[in-house]
Every structure is written in structure tokens, then in C-alpha cells.
Amino acid sequence: MASAYNDTVRVFKAFCDENRLRILEMLRTGEKCACKLLDDLHITQSTLSHHMKILCDAGIVQGRKDGKWVYYSISPEGAGYAKKLLEQQLSLEAFSGENGSCCDR
Amino acid sequence: MASAYNDTVRVFKAFCDENRLRILEMLRTGEKCACKLLDDLHITQSTLSHHMKILCDAGIVQGRKDGKWVYYSISPEGAGYAKKLLEQQLSLEAFSGENGSCCDR
DNA sequence: TTCACACATTCAAAATTGTCAATATGTTTT
């Protein structure tokens, strides 16, 4: 499965789960402790940990450890990178060549 | 599974498959016939059709039927909507309230 | 009207993902 798109897929998958979107929404108002996130979501602790790993591996979220606690926040760099990827995927190229009518003869 | 995030998830899932990313890349240079896409991808026709449905249902791609053929292209409106959704998900809110230290006492 | 073609749909199998219970790891408190 290794491909040039792995990185892009990893980033966008971060936004493809309802609970992860809820988490991002909570983080939009600033850094939150994992236990705070857990309070508001109706999932178990191991499930939260799983989602935080996906968000962090995608670079969208960063964790800051402080004693027993971990504080999560949206990574500005990761957010910028995701936006850049989306722009790239959707930008229309100025194209000089032959485009249409592969089929009509 | 019905939730307020359904729409968002549907849009971002469009970008979470390697073949769909390849398809989008091909469409960046303009409208393409399904058969042209099929030529360049190493998947079966039914698999292509499945992916095109996901891209169209997400609003990212639009299809134009012409006789036996369907020409697909990136939808500028859909593309704009996806970018808007991502902005929303990642924008940091100016927040006046209490944020931190849910845990330390 | 019959045939060939382009694309969509259905079905079943394989792969991936989300979930929770149990357990492990590391930190603070007693």
C-alpha cells in the first residue's frame, strides 16, 4: 500500500470520523487536557487515546505532556499543511494540451 | 450514525483513498471521460464507478453525460465548499473563557 | 431490431477502521 499518497491520505483521514471532528471542535477554543476531552465525549479512554494518536500522527494536533496529564492543541503548522494539501488536490491547472473527447470519433 | 458531522465526513472521505486522489489529480488538467480515467488507473470498471460515485456524492466532482459517455470534472463549488469546511474545522476561535488546567489542583 | 459499447448496480469476499475490556507504563501522593 505504500504510495506517494500515503501522507495525504493520513492527513485527510483525521477529518473522517465524527468523534475526531468533535475533538477538533473542542480544541478550536484552545488547548485541552485529555481528561477534559474524555468528559465531553461518550467514548472510553482507550478509544480517545486511539483517536488522539491518529490526529497527532496526521500532524493536525500536538500533545504537550505535563506530569500525569497530556494537553492537546491544534498544531498551526499541521493545520496549514492540511490546507495546502487540499489546495493542491483541488487546484485547476492551466493546461495547454489536449483534453477532451477521448471517445467520440 | 446520523449526525451533524455526516456532511463533513462525506466530503473528507473523498480525499482518503489513493485511487480517488489519482482521479482528482487527473481531473486537475480538465474534464475527463470515465473511459480515459479507467485507462490510466489499474482498477476495474465497477471499482472506478464506485469511486466516481463517492466523489460526486461528496460534491467534489461533477459528471456530464454525453451519449454513451460521462465526462467528469472538478466542481468549483464543491472544491470551495471543501476548503471552507477545512477552514472551519481548523480555525482557532478567539476565546474569552477558561481553558486550561482542568486537572491540576 | 439486434448488437456492441459505456457506465451503473448488486453481491460477496478481503482489508481497514472504530470500539471496548484488559493490561501496561509512567507520574504523583501517601
Next chain:
DNA sequence: AAAACATATTGACAATTTTGAATGTGTGAA
């Protein structure tokens, strides 16, 4: 050192997604 706590990891299972073979639908050509 032991107990309590916050989070991560593992393992198992259910749900979802990707895929291709077979089939259906609509269109143009013979």
C-alpha cells in the same frame, strides 16, 4: 515503597470500505 491516577497499548470483535465478477441499463451503430 505502595497506592492512586492519567494515558497508552494490546487483543478481540463489529462495522465500514475497497475491490472485482456478474449483471443491469441506456445509447448509438449495423
